[in-house]
Amino acid sequence: MMFLKFQYIAVLTILQCIARAAVITDYLIGKQLLNKRESYTAQDYAVSTLPSLDGIPTEQIPQMFAGYVDIDQSIDEKYFFFRFNKTQASNNNRLIFWYNGGPGCSSMDGALLESGPLFVNQEGKLEYKKGTWLETGDLVYVDQPAGTGFSETEQPDSELNKIADDMLTFFEKYFALFPEDLGKEIYLGGESYAGQYIPYFGARILTQAADKYNLKGLIMINGYIYPDVQNLSIFDYALDNKLITDAQYNSRKVQQMIAACNTTIAQTQEEYASIFKTMEQTGEYESTDGSDSNKVEDDDCSSILEALLDMTLDKSAPTDQQCLNQYDFSLRDSYPACGMNWPVEEPALNTFLNEQSVYADLHLDGSQKWTECADAPYNALVNHNSYPAFFKLPYILSKVKIMLMVGENDLVCNIYGMQDMVNKLTWGSKSTPGYSNGVNWGDLTIADNSTVFGQAKYEDGLWLAKIAGASHMVPYDHAVASRAAIDLFFDDYSLDGTTYVAKSYGDN
Numbered sequence: 017m018m019f020l021k022f023q024y025i026a027v028l029t030i031l032q033c034i035a036r037a038a039v040i041t042d043y044l045i046g047k048q049l050l051n052k053r054e055s056y057t058a059q060d061y062a063v064s065t066l067p068s069l070d071g072i073p074t075e076q077i078p079q080m081f082a083g084y085v086d087i088d089q090s091i092d093e094k095y096f097f098f099r100f101n102k103t104q105a106s107n108n109n110r111l112i113f114w115y116n117g118g119p120g121c122s123s124m125d126g127a128l129l130e131s132g133p134l135f136v137n138q139e140g141k142l143e144y145k146k147g148t149w150l151e152t153g154d155l156v157y158v159d160q161p162a163g164t165g166f167s168e169t170e171q172p173d174s175e176l177n178k179i180a181d182d183m184l185t186f187f188e189k190y191f192a193l194f195p196e197d198l199g200k201e202i203y204l205g206g207e208s209y210a211g212q213y214i215p216y217f218g219a220r221i222l223t224q225a226a227d228k229y230n231l232k233g234l235i236m237i238n239g240y241i242y243p244d245v246q247n248l249s250i251f252d253y254a255l256d257n258k259l260i261t262d263a264q265y266n267s268r269k270v271q272q273m274i275a276a277c278n279t280t281i282a283q284t285q286e287e288y289a290s291i292f293k294t295m296e297q298t299g300e301y302e303s304t305d306g307s308d309s310n311k312v313e314d315d316d317c318s319s320i321l322e323a324l325l326d327m328t329l330d331k332s333a334p335t336d337q338q339c340l341n342q343y344d345f346s347l348r349d350s351y352p353a354c355g356m357n358w359p360v361e362e363p364a365l366n367t368f369l370n371e372q373s374v375y376a377d378l379h380l381d382g383s384q385k386w387t388e389c390a391d392a393p394y395n396a397l398v399n400h401n402s403y404p405a406f407f408k409l410p411y412i413l414s415k416v417k418i419m420l421m422v423g424e425n426d427l428v429c430n431i432y433g434m435q436d437m438v439n440k441l442t443w444g445s446k447s448t449p450g451y452s453n454g455v456n457w458g459d460l461t462i463a464d465n466s467t468v469f470g471q472a473k474y475e476d477g478l479w480l481a482k483i484a485g486a487s488h489m490v491p492y493d494h495a496v497a498s499r500a501a502i503d504l505f506f507d508d509y510s511l512d513g514t515t516y517v518a519k520s521y522g523d524n
């Protein structure tokens with residue numbers, strides 16, 4: 017997993033130079049494919065087979081569609097999507113788009129390790145994913161922004177605003193292929209840095225295409241929505257979970273970092289909020305301050321995670337256990353990877369997706385090798401004119417509902433940070449920030465299983481759910497619980513006292 021990555025810019029540049037020579041011939045082939053693509057229909061995207069798919073019981077094999085749509089031919093920009101629906105009649109009318117984070121990490125993680133119906137195990141074989149969200153909606157996984165996963169471009173996007181434009185273009189192309197999906201309730205979901213993408217997409221649809229798409233809600237799992245505030249929470253969260261000692265927490269260095277980050281937040285919050293108000297009033301989403309700083313994450317909060325991970329270094333442990341796994345604090349990893357070698361299925365997924373036969377099955381031309389997290393879109397996204405997605409939430413919540421789901425073992429986008437963020441958010445009919453007094457947590461269970469999977473609370477369109485023992489990638493290790501949480505969001509639950517009882521699909 018590479019949610020926040022180390023840089024390999026120099027190496028990448030050299031590799032790109034070498035790759036250029038080979039591009040010329042591929043380019044011609046690509047152009048021919050591209051002209052053909054103009055006339056494609058849904059059937060041209062049908063996926064009829066995948067290696068080891070026959071190991072799955074026939075009734076659990078989903079219907080699949082995958083391939084490219086063009087976004088901007090002038091820069092050879094195309095998006096790859098992977099769509100799943102049930103083979104037997106669907107019992108709902110929902111369509112969920114899914115985005116992984118990074119920036120630059122592929123949504124094939126979501127499709128083949130998390131909420132999707134198929135799971136690539138460590139042997140590289142497909143299994144049916146217990147707890148898949150396919151039971152509660154049709155699913156479309158999109159590799160974006162271009163340069164991510166299988167999606168290609170000659171010019172990666174530099175602003176979240178542009179990425180939102182591209183998603184609107186993707187929607188136009190996608191729904192032209194699957195017009196029957198236009199009648200469905202649309203949800204946007206995903207995780208981590210998608211906490212930036214999803215509110216940008218949601219706000220863009222609501223302001224520019226509300227009449228076209230029946231957008232019903234946004235689902236963000238361990239979303240990176242207000243980076244400063246969430247980074248600030250890391251030391252407190254680590255202390256309360258005994259990842260660092262009182263002495264470490266109280267050290268001068270740590271206290272100075274906390275104070276500096278806190279000051280930055282106080283300084284920027286008012287400024288950003290007023291910029292966003294203006295943007296919403298004018299419908300103009302580019303800022304005009306002209307400075308070349310990254311507005312989404314620019315400041316004194318940036319060294320907190322690294323400092324924390326350094327503190328957890330245990331040189332006496334075996335090499336692969338010396339650091340904390342920042343995505344699940346109950347696990348360890350080597351240093352300085354600290355979680356980058358996780359999930360353990362990642363190498364097998366990489367091999368699987370780069371098999372020639374899989375390229376063919378997914379209607380790919382093999383022109384871009386799959387990597388979990390790509391550097392080019394990460395490095396390109398400088399966000400000089402885009403602000404943290406947090407400031408879009410009040411507007412979005414005035415139109416549609418939002419679910420914030422948090423795996424409680426995640427350190428990087430931990431539950432404290434999410435709560436701190438909500439405590440700064442004023443939404444709905446309230447005039448003070450945060451959930452009102454008296455809005456309490458209720459336990460989350462499932463109809464035929466009384467296990468308490470976590471807790472949830474709700475007020476005025478905003479759900480907050482925390483999933484016990486789950487990592488940064490909740491549906492990877494707690495898929496059943498993650499599906500129960502989104503069924504709360506879909507109103508598919510009953511109340512037993514203060515306990516939320518989600519629907520059962522018999523695969524708990």
Ligand SMILES: *[C@@H]1O[C@H](CO)[C@@H](O)[C@H](O)[C@H]1NC(C)=O
Pocket residue numbers: 058079101102103104105106194196
């Ligand atoms: C699955 O999706 C395809 C493409 O939209 C559609 O033709 C088919 O009817 C769907 N299957 C079910 C069971 O809804």
Ligand SMILES: *[C@@H]1O[C@H](CO)[C@@H](O)[C@H](O)[C@H]1NC(C)=O
Pocket residue numbers: 274275278279282
């Ligand atoms: C951050 O500053 C605010 C005042 O702006 C204060 O109330 C709060 O306690 C501070 N938090 C930390 C973690 O220092």
Ligand SMILES: *[C@@H]1O[C@H](CO)[C@@H](O)[C@H](O)[C@H]1NC(C)=O
Pocket residue numbers: 020243244247312313314315316317318319320321322
């Ligand atoms: C939060 O921490 C990460 C990891 O160190 C860093 O890359 C990012 O810039 C930080 N965000 C902010 C707003 O400082």
Ligand SMILES: *[C@@H]1O[C@H](CO)[C@@H](O)[C@H](O)[C@H]1NC(C)=O
Pocket residue numbers: 464465466467496524
């Ligand atoms: C209930 O869920 C827990 C946690 O996922 C699981 O360990 C247990 O086997 C489930 N029990 C039943 C009866 O399905």
